[in-house]
Amino acid sequence: ACGGSGGDEGTTANSASGASEAPKASGLKVGLAFDVGGRGDKSFNDSAYAGLERAKTDLGAEIKDLSPAADGSNRGELLRQLAEAGYNPIIGVGFAYGEDIKKTAAEYPDIQFAVVDSASNGPNVTGLLFAEEQGSYLAGVAAADKSKTGHLGFVGGVENDLIKKFQAGFEAGAKSVKSDIKIDVKYLTPDGDFSGFKAPDKGKIAAEKMYQDGADIVYHASGDSGLGVFQAAAAAGKQAIGVDSDQYETVKEADLKKVIMTSMIKRVDVGVFEFIKAFKDGTAKGGSDNVYDLKVDGVGLSTSGGFIDDITAKVDEAKKKIVDGSVTVPAKP
Amino acid sequence: MMPAGLQRTLLTLAGAAVAVLLAVAVSSVAILAAGASPVTALEAMFDFGDTQNQVVNAIAFILNRAVPLFIAGLAVAIGFRMNLFNIGVEGQYRLAAIVAAFVGSQFVLPAPIQLTVIVVVAMLVGGLYALIPAVLKVTRGVNEVIATIMLNYIATNIAAFLVRGPFTGERAAGQLTISTPELPESAWFPNLNFLFEMFGLPAPRSGLWGFLAVAVLLGVVVWVVLERTRFGFEVKASGLSASAALASGVNPKRMVISAMVLSGAVAGLIGLPEILGRTHSYGSNFTAGLGFLGIAVALLGRNKPVGIAVAALLFGFLDRAAAPLQFADIPPSVVAIIQGTIVLMVVIANEITNRMSLRHEERRAARQLAATPSQAKTEVAA
C-alpha cells in the first residue's frame, strides 16, 4: 500500500502470478529472517534458530535462515527473497520486523508469516508474543524472596518498550512479595542506540553501583551487557538474574555461573516450532497472535544451579495466580 | 590530440576500474578463506532471480537503497569540495527526519503542498543543525570534524528523546516499535512503478520510491550549483587553495557557513525517501549510519554528482547481494569487505591517477611549448 493506489493493482496482480511462478514446495519449506546480530548471537536469534532446526529434524522441513545487514535496512528484502524463493511459512525474528511483515504479507497473501515479539497485523500474519512481564514477575518474586537487604536492581540494555516490559514485570513481582522493596533501575543507552546490548563494561558499572548501594540481586535484560552484571555480582559476592535463555548453562565461566540465581527464560524456540508445526497441520490461519505466557510455559524461570529450589513453592504460587487470572501483570512500568 | 579534460576523465575511470577489480580480487581471497568459491559469490551477486518479479524487485531494491546513499553522498561532497569535513551528516539527517516526520503528521494538505512542507522542514532542520559546527568553526575556531562527531551523539540522543516523548505517536496493540504519528496519505510520496509498467514489466513489490525523482533533480541542482555558479566557483577555489580564495575576495567565513548549511540541508533529505516511501513515520527502526556510508560514497564518486550516483548504485548493488550470498552459503559480510576495500583502493587509485594526469599535463605543456618558442621568436623578430 506504500505505493498508493497505482501500486495496489500491480501488487495484487503480481502476487497471484508470483505464487504460481514460485517453485512449488515439494514439502515444507520454512524461511526465517533474523534480527540485526544474526544467527550465532547466543541469545534471541539462536533461540529462534533452535526452533527452526527442530522443525527440520522433527517435521522434515527444508529450512533457510537469513541475517539482515548491519543497519537492518534490508529486512523487507529478506522476507521478499524468501517468499520469491518459495518459502512458506516465513518467520521474522524480532519486533523490528513488525512493519516489514505487514507489508510483505500484503504482497504475498498466499504465504503465511509469523513475527516474533510483535502482534499480528495482517490476515496471514501470526504474532508470536511472549509475556516477558509474567516471566519477569516470577523473577521479581524470586528475587524479593531471596533478598536479604530488601533492595534489588534492574539493568536494561536499551530503553525501549520491550525491555520496559521486563522492568514492569520484575517490579510488580518484587512488590507483590514486599511492597516497600527498593528497586534501582538503570538503562545503558536510549532507544535507537543499540550499543546498550553490547556494553558489558557499562553493565558492570551500573550493577556495581547497585550492589554498593545495598542491592543483593540484580536482574538484567541487556543482552551481552549482562556479562558485566554477572561480573559485578561475582566481585561483590552477590547474585544476579539472567535473561532470555538459561544463562547458567550458556555462560561458561565458573565464577560467573555461581552468581546466576535463575534466568527468565523466553522460549522463542517453542514459539517458532509450534508455529511451524501448526502450519504443517494446517491450523495456522494467521490474523491472530499466539501468546506464549506462563500458561503454556512460553516464559518461565530456570532452576539450574539449584539456587531457588527452596522457594519453588512461592514461585509456583505466584505463577498459579497469574495463570488463573487473579493477578494481572502490568506491561509498562 | 585528445582534449586535456577528456584524458583526465579517462584516466580516472581506468583507475576506478582497476581499483574495483583489485577490491574484487582481495575479497575473492577472503571468500576462498571462508571455504567458498568466489565464482559462486559473483554468480550470486549477479543473480537477480529467475522470474520477472524477482528481477524487478532486485532493481527496485538497488535503486531504493541508492537514493538515500546518493543524497548522503551529495551532502558530504558539498563540504568535501572545499575541504570541509562534515562528518555530522549522520546527526543532521536523523534530526531532520524525525522533525519532518512529526511536522508532516500534524496536518493534512493537498499532497504537493504537504510534501513540500515536509521537504522544506527537513532541509531547514538539517541546515540549522549543521549551522552549529559552522558557527563554532567560524567564531571559535573549533575543528569541524570533532564538533560534528560530538553533535552526532547529541542528535542520536535528542532523536531518541523526541520519538519516545513529545513526538511519539499511537501504536497498534502489541507493537513494540515506537514511532512518530503516521503521516497522512497526502504525505506518501507517489511511487514510480509506472516506469516498469511502461516496459510491460510487473511493478516491484516494494515499489520504486518516488523520491528517486527528487534525488535526480537534487543531483542536477547540486551539479549546476557546484559547476556553473559563482558560489560553486568559490567553493572550488576555497577547496583548491584557501589562501588564494581569501586573497581573491572569497569570504572564508561565509563560505564555511554556507557550504556547511547547504550540506546539512541536503543531508536533511536523506531520511525522507524511507519515511515518505515506506515507513510513513520515524520510528526506532529508522535506518542509521547512512551519513557515514555517504562519506564512502562521496569519496568513491570523487565528490562529483555523477560519480556519486554511480557509487551509490554500486553500493546498492552490493547491499542487495547480502541475501543471495546467504542463499549460496557465503557470509554476507563479504559485502562489507568489498565495500571497504573498494573505497580504500579507489582513493588510492584516485591519488595515483590524479598525480599521473598532473604530471602528464606538465609534460604535455612542456612538449608543446618546446615546439612553439621558435615561432614566438620569429613573431617577435618580425
Added chain:
Amino acid sequence: MTTSVAAPEARRVRRYHLALLGVALLILLLSLARVVADAPELTSSGTFGAALLLAVPIALAGLGGLWSERAGVVNIGLEGMMVLGTWCAGWAGYQWGAAAALVAGLLGGALGGLIHAVATVTFGVDHIISGVAINLLGPGITRFLSEVLYAQGTAAADKGAGITSSPGLASQAPSVSLPLLSDGPDLLGKLEATHWFLLSDVAGVLRGLTHDVNVLVILAVALIPLTFFILWRTTFGLRLRSCGENPWAAESLGVNVYLTKYIATIISGALAGLGGVFLVFVTTKYVEGQTAGRGFIGLAAMIFGNWRPGGLAVGASLFGYADGLQLRSSHAVTGLLLFGAILLLIYTGAQVRKALAVNGPGVRQYTAAAVAALAAVILLWLWVTVDKLPNEFVFITPHVLTLLVLSAASQSLRMPKADGVRYRRGEQH
C-alpha cells in the same frame, strides 16, 4: 646565558604547580558541590573507579592519535583500528589467554595503522579519507572473520563463541589494589564512608583510582608519561615531532620521514588496538560493537588536550568521569550542574577582574563575563528545578562538555604545523 636557560625551566615548573593547584581546586569545588547537592556519587570511589575504567580506552585511543598526529598523520581511523584490536584480542585470548590477547590486540591495531600508513604516506591519500575507509573496513573484516571462524559447528562456537562474540578469555588479566589503603584494612574506604567534607572526597578519589585496578590500566596510565618522555626527551621523539612540524626540514637533515611516519602510524594503531584489548579484558571477551565510537572520542580527547599527553589524559578523564557518573547515578549528574555553575561563577569573577585591570575598553572580557554569568544562572536554575534529567540528556553530558570546552579553548590550541599535510620526498610544499 643562564637566564635564558633557566627561563623555560621556570616556565615548566610554574605550569606543573599550576596544574596541581588546579586539581586541588577542582576537588575542593567538587566536594562543595557534593555536600550542597547531596550527591555523594560526585566524589565516590565507585565513580572514580568507573571513570578510570571508561577513560582508559579513550586515553589509549587518544595516545594513538597523538603519536600519529605528532608525526603529521591525522588518524581518524582510530575507531576501525580499535575494532581490529578487540577482535584479535578476543580471538587470541580465548585460545591462549590474556597475554596472547594483549599481543594479538596490539598487532591487530598495528595492522590497521599499517594500512593507514600505506595509504597516506606511500600513496599520499588524504588522511581523513583513508581514516574513513579504515573505519568502514575494520567492522567489515571483523564481522567476516566472526562469521567464518565463530560459525556454528566450529570449535570456537562450542566454547561459547557466536557471530557477535568470542568465547571468554582463557585467562584473565590480573587486577591489583594498593595494599592497606584501598585493600585489606581499606583505610581510604573507611575514610570515604565518613562523608567528611573534603577528606572523604579526596579519599574517594584516591581509592577509586587505586582499588582493584587492572594491570592494563597501570600500563595505560604509565604510557602517558612514557609517551611524553619518548616524544619530548628522546632522539626518536624529536625526529617524530619534526615530521609533524616540518617534514622537509627533517628530510634535509637525513631523517627518514617515510619510515618515521610509518613507525608512528603503526604505533598509533597499536595503541588504539591496546584500547581494544582493554575493552576485551574488562568484558573478558570480544563483543561486536563494544568500541562504541571510543576511537572518535579518543581523537576528541587528544584535540581537547592540545596534542599533548597530559592534556589528552585530562580530556579522557573528563569523558570517563561524566560517563561513569551518569551510569552510576542520574541524580548526581544534576549535581554536576551545580558544579558547572560554581565554575562559571569563578570564571565570571576572573573575567570581571581582568576587565577592570585592563586599561582599555575590555569589551571582550565583559561579554565573556556576561555570557558566563548567564550560563551559571541557567545551570543553577536547572539544578534547582530539575529533579531527574531525561536519560537521553544524561547520556550526552560528556559530548556537550567537550563541545563547550572546545568552543571556549579552541583558539589556544595548536596542532602540529604539518599535521595532515601530504608529504612527498623531494617535493617542497
Added chain:
Amino acid sequence: MSTSSDTPATVPPAVELDGITKRFPGVVANHDIRMTIRAGSVHAIVGENGAGKSTLMKILYGMQRPDEGRIRINGEDVAFRTPSDAIAAGIGMVHQHFMLADNLTVLENIVLGSEPGKGGILDTAGARSRITRLGESHGLRVDPDRLVEDLGVGDRQRVEILKVLYRGARILILDEPTAVLVPQEVEELFANLRDLKDQGFTVIFISHKLDEVLSIADAITVIRRGTTVASVDPGSVTARQLAELMVGSELPTPETRESTVTDRVVLDVRDVTVRGTAGRPLLSDVTLSVHAGEVVGIAGVEGNGQTELIEVIMGLLPFDEGRILLGEEDITTWSTLRRREAGIGYIPEDRHRQGLLLEASLWENRVLGHQTRKPARKGIWVNRAASRKDTERIVREYDVRTPGIDTLALALSGGNQQKLIVGREMSGEPRFLIAAHPTRGVDIGAQSAIWDHLRTARAGGLAVLLISADLDELIGLSDNLYVIYGGRMVARLDPGQVTPEKLGGYMTGAIAEERS
C-alpha cells in the same frame, strides 16, 4: 678577493661533478653539468632563475638522485641516496628557503638528525654547550632554547649555518643565503664565510647578486638552461659580463623614462597601526599616498611589515587604528571583495599561495578574484564563454606560453604563471595595483615584459604600489620610494638620487629615521 691559499697539487678537489643530468617531467633541470670545486675555496654558482642551480645542489646533497653523471668528493666516487649519506661525507646545505621547524627550539632544530645522547635519550645539556661553543667560535650567536618561530630572519640564517657546522660539514652549500639579508647582514655573513674558508672549509655559494659574488668568490661557474656554460675567474670579469653569460644576451634595465605622476590621490593610507598579538606592533602609524600615474616603491628587508601593509590594503588583515581611502571613499571597513570590485588589483608576493589555483585551468584562474565582475560573471552564473575568451586575450597580449587555456596552471613555468596573473589583474581595469615582487623568480625576458606592462599602465593613469626585494627594480620603476623598517615608514626617498648603499642603511636601521 681571490686570495686563494696555495694548495699542493696532491690535494684532490673537494667536489667534482661530471656529466650530471637530471630530468623532471617536462623539464631538463640539469644537463651534462661539469665542474670542479677546489678544497678550501669559496666557489660561486650563478645563473638565472630556473637555471637549475638548486637542483644541482640538491643532487650534491643527496636529496635528489641524478639521472646520469658522477659525483666525486675529495677524489672519491660517491652515490648519495639520502642527505644522511651526504652529511656523512662532510657536506652540509643551507637551503634557499628556510628549512626550520617553527615549533621546535633552536637546539632541537640544530641537533635534529644527528642528536647527541646515550641509548636514544637526548642529551640536551651536552648539545646546548656544544652549540654555544660552536656559535662563539664562528661568531654565530643564538639562544639554543628559543623557539624558532620567535626568531628574525638573520637569526634563522645563523641557525641554518649552525645546523651545517654542527654536523661537522667541511663542504658548505649556501643556496642564495643573502636573498633575505640586508647589505650589513650580508657583510657579516661574508666575514663568517671568509673565516670558515681560512679554517679550511669549502663553500659553495649561490647568488643572483653579482656584486656579492664578485666580492666573495674564488671561482665562479655560470649555469644557463641547466648546463654549465662557463667557469670564470672573478678577478678577470665584470658584473656586466657575468650577467651576459648568464642570460646569453644584453641586460634590460628597469628605467622609468618620464614622470606621469598626477596630483590625483588614488590610495591614501592614514596612520595605520596593527598591534598584533606579541608586544611589538606589526605596523605603526603608516601613512602613505599613491597618485594616479605614480609608482610608489616600498623598500625593506623581508619581515618588516611589507606583508602586513599589503594585507591591510587588501582587507585581509584587520588593523587597530587608522584609515584607508580609495579615491574619495573610506574603504577601511570594506571586505576584500568590495575593494577588488572598487578597482584594486593585486599581484601577490607568493603566486602559488595567493595568486593561483594550481590545479585549475587557466581560464578558471582568470575568473579568480573577478568572479563578481564582468566578463566572468553573468548573474549568479560564471560566464564560461566570456571568461575563456578573455583568457585567450590575456594569453595573447601578455605572451603567456601555454598549450591552451584548459591547461592546468601548475603546468606553466613560474614566469608564465606570473604573466597570467599580471594580465588578469590588469584586465579588471584597476585604479590601483599592488605589485608585490612582480618579477620574482621570473626569467629576464618575462621580467622586462612585465616591467613594460607596468609602465604602460602607469602612463594610463594607474596608481601602483610596488614592493620588491630587487633594489634595481625598485629604483628603476618607482617615482617615489619609501623605506619600511620595523613596521614604520622610516624614510621617503627620491629614487633618482638614492644609491643602493644608502637604501640598505635605512633598511637595516643603520641610518636613523628621516623624511625628505
